[in-house]
Amino acid sequence: MGKLVxxxxxxxxxxxxxFEKMMEKKGYLSRSEAVRDLIRGALIEDxxxxxxxxxxxxxxxxxxxxxxxxxxxxxIEHGYLDNIISTMHIHIDxxxxxxxxxxxxxxxxxxxxxxxxxxxxxxxxxxLVFTGIEP
Numbered sequence: 001m002g003k004l005v006x007x008x009x010x011x012x013x014x015x016x017x018x019f020e021k022m023m024e025k026k027g028y029l030s031r032s033e034a035v036r037d038l039i040r041g042a043l044i045e046d047x048x049x050x051x052x053x054x055x056x057x058x059x060x061x062x063x064x065x066x067x068x069x070x071x072x073x074x075x076i077e078h079g080y081l082d083n084i085i086s087t088m089h090i091h092i093d094x095x096x097x098x099x100x101x102x103x104x105x106x107x108x109x110x111x112x113x114x115x116x117x118x119x120x121x122x123x124x125x126x127x128l129v130f131t132g133i134e135p
Contacts, residue, residue: 009035044130055085055104056130058114064097066122073099073117080113096124 011019019034028034062069077084083105090098101117103110107130114128 052107053105054107054110054130055102056110056128058101058103058110058117058126058128060099060101060117060123060126061092062097062099062120062123062126063095065095069120069122072120076113076116076120077101080109083109083113 019031023031023034026034028037060073062073064070077087080103083103085102085104087102088100090100092098103113110130111128114126117123118126118128
């Protein structure tokens with residue numbers, strides 16, 4: 001490990017309280033550990049240049065009663081077979097499903113796939129999460 005550097009962070013009181021609750025819930029022993037993890041995650045995401053190899057997940061929550069939505073999702077996915085490793089489909093309730101898609105490849109292509117899926121009418125919520133090894 002390199003030389004440790006100390007710095008001060010000023011936060012709004014409510015944001016600080018939420019941060020403290022999150023730390024406690026996740027079991028962090030110190031604020032430093034929590035901040036280091038947050039910074040590492042941001043650095044991994046920031047380091048992903050458009051043509052760099054990346055991997056992660058795309059998660060969608062959608063209304064499966066939305067006309068032709070499932071077919072549109074499948075059509076889009078078929079255009080990215082070289083990037084999709086696996087998909088998992090979960091029935092949440094009578095109206096909603098969740099799909100988690102494991103992806104790999106050029107960051108640009110993965111972002112393109114996620115944007116196409118997340119912008120579909122009937123998708124209630126979704127997120128692209130890149131993960132990786134600290135740069």
